[in-house]
Amino acid sequence: MKKILELLTEEMGQAFEAAGYDGKLGRVTLSNRPDLCEFQCNGAMAGAKAYKKAPLAIASEVAERLADSPVFTTAEAAAPGFLNLKVSGEYLLHYLEEMEARPKFGLEMPEKPREIIIDYGGANVAKPLHVGHLRPAVIGESVKRICRYAGHHVTGDVHLGDWGLQMGLVITELKERQPDLVYFDESYEGEYPREAPFTISDLEEIYPAASAKSKEDADYKARAMEATSQMQNGLRGYRALWRQIMDVSLPDLKKNYDSLNVEFDLWKGESDVHGLIPDMVQYMKEEGYAHISEGALVVDVKEEGDTKEIPPCMILKSNGASLYNTTDLATILERMNLYHPDQIIYVTDKRQELYFEQVFRCARKTKLVKPETKLTFLGNGTVNGKDGKPFKTREGGVMRLETLVRETREEMYRKILESREKGREISDEEAEKIADIVAVSALKYGDLSNQAAKDYAFDMEKFTSFEGDTGPYILYTITRIKSILAKYREQGGNLAQVVLGAPQDEAEKALMLQLVQFHATMESACEEIAPHKVCSFVYDLANAFNHFYHGTSILKEENESRRSALIALLVLTRDVLEACIDVLGFGAPERM
Ligand code: ARG
DSSP, X not given: OOOHHHHHHHHHHHHHHHTXXXXXXXXXXXXSOTTTOSEEEOHHHHHHHHHTSOHHHHHHHHHHHTTTOSSEEEEEEETTTEEEEEEOHHHHHHHHHHHHHSGGGGOOOOSSOOEEEEEOOOOBTTSOOBGGGHHHHHHHHHHHHHHHHTTOEEEEEOOBXXXXXXHHHHHHHHHHHOTTSGGGOTTOOSOOXXXXXXXXXXXXXXXXXXXXXXXXXXXXXXXXXXXXXXXXXXXXXXXXXXXXXXXXXXXXXXXXXXXXTOOOSBXXXXXXXXXXXXXXXXXXXXXXXXXXXXXXEEEOOOOTTOSSOOOOXXXXXXXXXXXXXXXXXXXXXXXHHHHOOSEEEEEEEGGGHHHHHHHHHHHHHTTSSOTTOEEEEEEEOOEEOTTSSBOBOTTSSBOBHHHHHHHHHHHHHHHHHHHHHTTOOOOHHHHHXXXXXXXXXXXXXXXXXXXXXXXXXXXHHHHTOSSSSSHHHHHHHHHHHHHHHHHHHHTTOOGGGOOOOOOOSHHHHHHHHHHTTHHHHHHHHHHTTOHHHHHHHHHHHXXXXXXXXXXXXXXXXXXXXXXXXXXXXXXXXXXHHHHHHHHHTOOOOSOO
């Protein structure tokens, strides 16, 4: 269905035409002065020059034409030429009835859905996820859900870092510790053991140890690099170890992402495109895109009009080794072949912006993508501590993602128990379950309510608060609605039979006016790849609901049809809120 502003604009356009002016002047927007009106139109001022007339005179003529409008109850001309507008309660009611009746509340689906791949998460195998992985996971997941909700065909790919130096480091360290393992016996031709010679906790210790050694010991590092390239070139024992590192590491990564409701359609990685690199490089050479510069193979990507220096995109190092760029380009090639995407969106730390600019330019120049394929970089800002520096543990170390999630759960659990002490009957077990659900909202909302590109400070106290612009506040509002609806049912009410009604007071109308903004919100969150827009919408909606709730007796309302209308409004509000938090990537408990 059409967005409310589109419909109001049509009505206004007709009034301009009826008064003898260009209908295009009738653009209606949300009011800048909510104390005076709900919507406004500035067309009279825009038209004043062309019609050589005072804007106020035009506005008055248009307002006259709206005297019996079924849409506007108020259309007032105000100096210097505004049209201040209020819509009729009946009109709002009809709009809400349509929303209620249609799938996705009547959100219009695209005529041609786009095929979109979202590359997000950015996990590296054998290395634990840390706080820096929070944003690419949380934002990417939400962008995926928003675009899907908006009607596009979306595939999420974690694009594992599984082919780099960390693998060589783990192999080197293992060899150091257990040189007798069969993987290191080059004359061995039999099958390798099915069990890995390490567990996930071993890996968690081995990788940091190896990484630390490589920073101090140049010879060790050289051996790790050599091991990496041997593994890449197919040395049997090393490939077998690679497989086992994957097998041990992946379930752990999945568990971490699960704890945040982050789910990928594809668990592909850098290793998947290894085999495509030789032909791709050959093609780039043959077509004359790539040339040798200081021993390395590069593609120039600077363009006319660049205001800053864009270095060439390196395809192969002077020793013939491929790089991060090379795998990203080969991945684009593979994605174009397998999924034919119209758009690929990358959600990663914004410090990779220049890197992606080089990769995108290179992909265009070498025609790995079609001219119309959109390549989009959504760079995320950093999670900082309260001191404004990147978030660390209390001891000053790297904060593991797992720890951050656990601490948030613990804090949420504490808060839930605290509110239980104020007289609610919730068992410890239920409190724990609820805490887990609410903790996800605290983390994700705390993150998503900030624009992706901005840094923010992680503030446990604020994020887990039941008050203010937080996930728990939104969930609290939803559970409040659910508990009223449950009581209504207990009293014999049937939710399937409730019927919406026209608003009876300002607070109720304000809630309705908020609900009708749903379509514009989803549309722009998708087009602008901006989950924070959904956050600010749910926050406004929750506030509008709570304001209405505090001033209205719902279950005690004696007039039956009025009570039915109030309950129907609650149902719609709950459903819209839940659809929104679902695209943000979290859910609500039944109670809290
Ligand atoms: N694994 C990478 C890192 O840790 C992020 C991957 C981002 N995606 C990509 N296609 N390059 O920096």
